[in-house]
Amino acid sequence: MFLEPDEVKKRIEKIREEIPRSVFSELEEELSKVEVTEEELNKIIEEIKRRYDYSLVEPGEAVGIVAAQSMGEPSTQMTMRTFHYAGVAELNVTLGLPRIIEIVDARRVPSTPTMTIYLKEDIAEDREKAKGIAKKIESVTVDDVIKRAEMDLIDSKVTLILDEYELKRREITLEEIVEKLTPIKGVEVEYNENQISLKVPNPSMKELRKVATRARGQYLRGIKDIQRVVMRKEGKEYVIYTEGSNLKEVLKIDGVDITRTKTNDILEIHKVLGVEAARNAIINEALDTLEEQGLMVDIRHLMLIADMMTVDGEVKAIGRHGVSGEKASVLARAAFEITVDHLLKAGIKGEVEELRGIVENVIVGRPVRLGTGMVELKMRRELEEKREEA
Template identity: 55%
Template sequence: MSATQKNIDEMIADIKLPQNVIDNLNRELKERKVTKKQMEEIVKRLHSGYDNAKIEAGEAAGVVSAQSIGEPGTQMTMRTFHYAGVAEINVTLGLPRLIEIVDARKNPSTPMMTIFLEKNYSHDRDKARELAWKIEATYINVLGSISTDITEMKVLIDLNKKALTQRNMTSKEIADRIEEELGVSCEIKGDTLVLEPGKPSYRELLQLVKSLHSVILKGIKGIKRVVIRKEDTGEYVLYTEGSVLKEVLAIEGVDATRTRTNNVNEIFEVMGIEAARQALINEATDTLKEQGLNVDVRHIMLVSDIMTVDGDVKPIGRHGISGEKASVLARAAFEVTVNHLLDSGMRGDVDELRGVTENVIVGQPIRLGTGNVKLIARKAK
């Protein structure tokens, strides 16, 4: 090994890069045949970038992140709904959406999915439309009109031939589905379905009509609407009102590598904690950018890391991160002050005054920055 190569290896080792990054770097060098001088410049820049990225010991990273996200938050609008480039699909944006993200809400107020399709589907409108019908929950009121015959005690469904053809469905399929779901006999007479309730009573008849409206004949429960949009790239993308990630990913033709939802908890359940962490970063960044606010991604990364560090998606609030702080005073300073103090008093808890909040409360220097440095006088000999 040449002296220069040895120096380069030592410089790389100093930066403490992960082994996979070093392997990729070496592979790139072999493929591109970089000169030793160029390689030294690369390592030098890497070293410089790494040093610039490091924060000083004792830096109040948490406080800086809180300020960096909180201040732009005051400039965000309160507008809740917005057509996200797609007609008919409402999406919560602005401050309400940011609150939803940091609260790790189990169900967002406007759940939606962006479904990307595989190559043989994404450029064919008919195939994309066919997939949309597979995903969108189809109810009877879309396929025909319901009427009641009180004299005969029967429910009549007049099917729309055009709607059936469009959704690739038959009268028999619908009749079988209704029989399976409601357990009533369903007779096909031309384009009309005739249903009889279990008992010949007016109450049963009304109950049957009510139940009919909730039967899903095709598609996925929870997906209220699917809109197809042709993107600038020329491919068709499906936007849904409602989110059921697991079932949608199982459908043939859906590109599972790019399909996403705005429901972080659903991503966590289907894909795991790492995907949920990335989803939190993406959702918060997109929400701020949509409002024209530019926040350094590292502040958002810190928040999402804290929310997911225990392998679960926790809210930043008294039911999550803030409620689990070791310090009694820090918990009391956030919300429900009296309850925290009473409970801690009964248990005989001890506060070690390690954090920022508790030290501010008792009026002593915080353990950050200059407050993190202690001078000890050496004994004179």
């Protein structure tokens, strides 16, 4: 007697919470293809539960150490070369060991911030629209479109000689620049064909220099911090790669697919999208870096590291200033780095060592609370006494 499909569904529904979602959906799918009897189904469910249980990490397993080793060993094989042209048209991206270090150190700013900007489906294949968005994103300052700036102390003016080629390439007009420069305080703007003069009221070298710097740094358009944009066709759609990163502003631009667009600046992700997104970014960035080097590290190890870095709601580094440096135990901290400082400070504060961790117990020569050392045995006195009497 085979069970009805509905009956099968009902039965497996009971174990939905007990096994991972992926295992459950696989089971559901496989069962929809075959007919099973009640006895068979029970056996299948039993076996799945048993195997899942068997695959779980044992209590007391030193997962942290295993994760550290699993990431540490492959990193010895990684290239020490910092820069690498990642196949992406002439964009500079830090990869390999330096990048891994950057990720686990939770650096404020990565050494080569980049963004990968995806466009919304309806415009992703349109070259012109993609170009338009790329143009909106790339920041252009006056400095980018001039050949040079001359300071004239006699006439007390700064003259900007425009670079017509750059103007044409970036599609910026003279008027646009003039408009942006006019608000500069106390400056009179005059212009002709390919140069703009800024007259300064009180002539002094200092004043001229100030105006020149101010004018050159003036943003004409684009998003701050994004220095360069490269467009690439991937499959059918156009993807924009940038040098420099400003997630918040880029996400505001119309036509940008906010679900896929990413940056390699993890702290920026934390600020704009929150810890959970930052955790995902840590995992993905580390995994991509390792994979690019042809190394396979199980994602579970990276997940553990990412979880550890984000437990407190902010992104903390692994190391002196982060996870290791904030351990509760004095001896554990002292064993890591700057031993004397930690011991001295603990002495002044009167810290208590609970001897709960691993390092502490190794130091004092006690069994480590790991694996079989996790359990404590208690003796029932009366039983023992009875045995003695007997």
